[in-house]
Amino acid sequence: MYRRVAIIGGGAAAAALLSELLDRQPPxxxxxxxxxxxxxxxxxxAYGTRxxxxxxxxxxxxxxMFVARPQGFLEFAQRGDHSISGTDFLPRRLYGDYLEAEVNRALTRAREAGHDVRVLPFAADAVVPESDGVTVIHGEENTHVDAAVLAIGSLPPQPLAGVSDAALESGLYVTEPWSFLASAKPDPRPRKVVLIGLGLTAVDVLLELSALWPNATFEAIxxxxxxxxxxxxxxxxxxxDSGELIEAMRDAPDxxxxxxxLREAVAQSADWRTVIDSLRPHTPSLWALLPPAERSRFLRHARWAWERVRHRMAPQVMSSLKQLEREGRLHRRRGRLQAVNVVDGKLHLDVRLPHGKGVHTMDADLVVQTIGLNTDVRRTQHPLVRQLATNGHITPDPLGLGCAATTEGRLQHNGHTWQHFYAIGTLLRGTLWESTAIPEIRQQARNLADRLLAPQVA
Known part of the structure; x- marks a missing residue:
């Protein structure tokens, strides 16, 4: 077993792995x-929102958080409110409380069991994987560990092409919506807000800003x-179990x-959601069958449709958004952002319309970029990931989906596999595709903990 392990990252994936390791009873x-x-x-x-x-x-x-305790979060939530049901969609704030409580419980047990755990409230400056372990560098301290795990979640968002430096410097174009929402204050002034992207991040921004800014209107592109x-x-x-559908898909990785x-299966189903949900356990193995050209085709042509049916929102959230539309506060528009500039103190946007209908121009008091997770290691400004990529310690996924890795999470470089350097969560999207949600992350954490604590690691 590995006796000294570094976990790099402070989110749910890191917390799940830490707790899995500390809940075991290694010799x-x-x-x-x-x-x-x-x-x-x-x-x-993900769970920092209040x-x-x-x-x-x-x-x-x-x-x-745990495969072995499938009712853990529900039990935690019901301790504070007995009326909560397992079918409820609860606040992410409450889930963050649950993660914190589980980590604190694991740390207490670790002290009782004699484990040495250092919770270091800073980022690693550099990581150097080697044949016999991994060196983690922070400031003047170099620490050699038996194994290290990257659990850093998604990468910092980057501005879209066409956004001018002046727009970025104005502070009116927001690339990181979560830090912006954390500091947003109630404001009755009328304003026009444009959102670029219409996924779940956009939904959260709309819910929060429409409540804080009751006289704001929103246009989502x-x-x-x-x-x-x-x-x-x-x-x-x-x-x-959709066995016939899965086998048919395996026979034709196209x-x-x-x-x-999928269309045939949906046509024969009472509700399309049951078909999509039945694929979830099989998604990594199906993804592995797709040749690179087919993966690229999926990302270009079908990803948008898959994301909106796979990553769904709570019914009450949809009701709130429909109410905003009925009130005339939310308008949705098809198009692609071409350029954003500052004109007379406002943002000026050029949006290319579909089907060759030309370019639509509009002004906005604020633009929030809500295009979803960034996993492109090739272009990231994340200091640690840039160091790893620049030094050839990791190989970026060719389609911008994290890092090259094995299905067990071992990171790869130049066609070789590190034996002591792992990733968990979002950075494995190119290998597993389904690798960002808690049900997948908790299974990864369990499997990785087994591997790290095994008597012999291959």
Missing amino acids: QPLHLDWYTGGGTPARGV SDRHLLNVRAASMS SRHGLLPEPHLESASAPAD IRAWIRL
């Missing part, structure tokens, strides 16, 4: 260095102008064929 004490990067450990960006308007997009009964689909009011389950098969 020898562990030394764990947890580089949380500042902020509140365990919450990360707004009750930001809801989980998975029902409470499915959000446990995306390629297809569609909101994420909602969950059903009541929970549903697949009528069967995006066009898969779309045809």
Whole structure:
């Protein structure tokens, strides 16, 4: 087993792995260095919000941090409110509280068991994987560990092409919506806000700013102008295991064929959601079958449709957005952002319309970029990831989906696999595709903990 392990990252994936490691009873004490990067450990960006308007997009009964304790989050929530049901969509703030509580519980048990855990409230400056372990560097301190795990979540968002330096310097173009929302204050002034993107991040921004700014209007621009689909009011389950559909997809690893098969399955189903949900356990193995050209085709042509049906929102959230539309405060527009400049103290946007309809221009008091997770290691400004990529310690996924890695999470470089350097969560999207939500992350944490604590590691 590895006796000294570094976990780099302060969000839910890091917290899940730390807790899995400390909940075991290894024959020898562990030394764990947890580089949380500042902020509140365990919450990360995803669960750092303090707004009750930001809801989980998975029902409470499915959000446990641990495979072995499937009702963990629900039990935690019900201790504060006995009326909560497993089918409820609860605030992400509450889930952040749960993660913090589980980490604190694990740290207490670690002290009792004689483990040495250092919670380091800063980021690692550099990481150097080697044949016999990994060196983690922070300031003047170089620490050699038996294994290290990158658990840094998504990368910092980058401005879209066409956004001028003047727009960025004005402070009126927001690339990091979560830090912006954390500091937003109530304001009755009328203003026009434009959102670039219509995924779940855009939904959260709309919910929060529409409440804080009651006289603001919102225009949301995306390629297809569609909101994420909602969950059903009541929970549903697949009528069967979709075995025939899965086998047919395995026999024809081609995006066009898969779309045809999915349409046929949906046509025969009482609700399309049961078909999509039945694919979830099989998504990594199906993704592995796709040749690079087919993966690229999926990203160009079908990703937007998959994301809006796979990553759904709570029914009450959809109701709130529809109310904003009825009130005339929210308008959705199809198009692609071409340019953003500053003109007379406002932002001036050029948006290319679909089907060759030309370019639409508009002004905005504020533009918020809400295009979703950034996983492109090739272009990131994240200091540690840039260091790893520049020094050839990791290989970027060719489609911008994190890092090259094995299905077990071992990171790769120049066609070789590190034996002591791992990743968990979002950086594995190119390998697993389905690698960003708690149900997948908790399974990764469990499997990785097994691997790190195994008597012999291959």
